Amino acid sequence: MMNDAELERWFETHATALVLYARQWLDRSGAEDAVQEAFVRLLLQPTPPRQVKAWLYRAVRNEAITQWRSSRSRERRERQAALPETLFEYDATTGGDVEALTTAIAKLPPAQREILVLRVWGELTLAEVSELIEMPVSTVFQNYRTAIGTMRKRMEEPCQKKTH
Numbered sequence: 001m002m003n004d005a006e007l008e009r010w011f012e013t014h015a016t017a018l019v020l021y022a023r024q025w026l027d028r029s030g031a032e033d034a035v036q037e038a039f040v041r042l043l044l045q046p047t048p049p050r051q052v053k054a055w056l057y058r059a060v061r062n063e064a065i066t067q068w069r070s071s072r073s074r075e076r077r078e079r080q081a082a083l084p085e086t087l088f089e090y091d092a093t094t095g096g097d098v099e100a101l102t103t104a105i106a107k108l109p110p111a112q113r114e115i116l117v118l119r120v121w122g123e124l125t126l127a128e129v130s131e132l133i134e135m136p137v138s139t140v141f142q143n144y145r146t147a148i149g150t151m152r153k154r155m156e157e158p159c160q161k162k163t164h
Contacts, residue, residue, distance in 0.1 A: 025068035034063040104154040112147035
């Protein structure tokens with residue numbers, strides 16, 4: 001049986017990054033549901049997986065993709081009709097332009113966006129990302145490098161003023 005203190009520690013350590021990761025496919029509520037489902041599945045394991053962090057990311061990824069596939073057409077209509085949601089909560093201590101960061105990340109190709117989130121906010125190694133998304137490490141590295149370069153360029157672009 002799973003140790004409650006260990007489960008709580010894993011949740012406190014990984015839940016926020018897992019929600020952000022699931023947001024690649026789902027809205028905030030759906031992402032939180034996917035993370036909750038992953039932790040319920042972890043709790044039901046007779047023994048902890050050998051690599052808990054990687055196991056959690058795989059479980060969240062599978063659940064998020066399953067949810068996304070089942071609600072694809074509904075979400076597509078909502079995205080077309082609504083303003084984009086931000087991926088990050090505003091935190092005055094971090095500074096920076098949260099909206100610009102969210103927009104820049106949203107414009108990345110899906111593979112680059114997923115790899116960037118896993119590396120930066122999920123704190124996974126390139127090898128862990130490679131295993132999780134079933135892509136060669138060299139390809140993961142190239143996508144990560146390209147995403148970082150694109151983000152740097154987009155975040156350095158000056159705001160364009162509207163002229164009437």
